[in-house]
Amino acid sequence: EAGVTQFPSHSVIEKGQTVTLRCDPISGHDNLYWYRRVMGKEIKFLLHFVKESKQDESGMPNNRFLAERTGGTYSTLKVQPAELEDSGVYFCASSKDFYEQYFGPGTRLTVT
Amino acid sequence: ELKVEQNPLFLSMQEEKNYTIYCNYSTTSDRLYWYRQDPGKSLESLFVLLSNGAVKQEGRLMASLDTKARLSTLHITAAVHDLSATYFCAVVGGTSYGKLTFGQGTILTVHP
Numbered sequence: 001e002a003g004v005t006q007f008p009s010h011s012v013i014e015k016g017q018t019v020t021l022r023c024d025p026i027s028g029h030d031n032l033y034w035y036r037r038v039m040g041k042e043i044k045f046l047l048h049f050v051k052e053s054k055q056d057e058s059g060m061p062n063n064r065f066l067a068e069r070t071g072g073t074y075s076t077l078k079v080q081p082a083e084l085e086d087s088g089v090y091f092c093a094s095s096k097d098f099y100e101q102y103f104g105p106g107t108r109l110t111v112t
Numbered sequence: 113e114l115k116v117e118q119n120p121l122f123l124s125m126q127e128e129k130n131y132t133i134y135c136n137y138s139t140t141s142d143r144l145y146w147y148r149q150d151p152g153k154s155l156e157s158l159f160v161l162l163s164n165g166a167v168k169q170e171g172r173l174m175a176s177l178d179t180k181a182r183l184s185t186l187h188i189t190a191a192v193h194d195l196s197a198t199y200f201c202a203v204v205g206g207t208s209y210g211k212l213t214f215g216q217g218t219i220l221t222v223h224p
Contacts, residue, residue: 035214041216042214042217043200045196045213075157098210103154105153
């Protein structure tokens with residue numbers, strides 16, 4: 001069974017540009033979570049999808065961040081326009097129920 | 113707001129020594145997780161602790177949970193170099209549908 005995959009693994013963009021991160025969950029997992037770790041800080045929750053619906057988006061930092069999960073399969077997280085403080089590692093996780101989350105390898109975003 | 117604190121944040125150990133990582137959390141929680149992360153890799157689930165007094169062991173690692181003290185420990189016995197990694201504890205709050213609140217992470221380095 002394939003694990004959670006994320007693309008790209010690393011992205012370097014300039015301040016003001018747009019970046020789209022993608023997460024492919026494990027097949028059959030209705031729950032999809034996005035987390036972020038900014039340098040030196042703890043991993044923080046961004047949002048949670050159940051199928052294509054946003055269950056909880058309380059962790060989204062501001063309206064420059066837009067997450068979608070079309071058809072309840074893969075998800076994208078768009079940052080537009082990117083700011084320096086958006087640099088960090090973005091993790092995606094999926095789960096079949098609320099018990100065990102499986103994490104992807106993360107996307108390292110560097111905004112210069 | 114649920115807060116999770118780990119200590120120490122950095123741990124340099126010699127092989128064959130024992131040590132403990134502590135994880136405190138601020139409010140009632142349904143369950144507590146311990147994860148391991150190797151550099152550039154995804155978070156790997158080590159333990160899930162569900163109830164007061166729960167103890168789980170896998171190899172040289174043992175985790176325990178005291179819900180009254182809101183404290184979990186990850187004990188390392190006779191450390192070996194392969195255990196070098198970053199260890200995170202994470203807590204799920206009562207009504208958060210699986211949303212994880214993480215500690216800062218403990219960077220463990222085991223020296224010969």
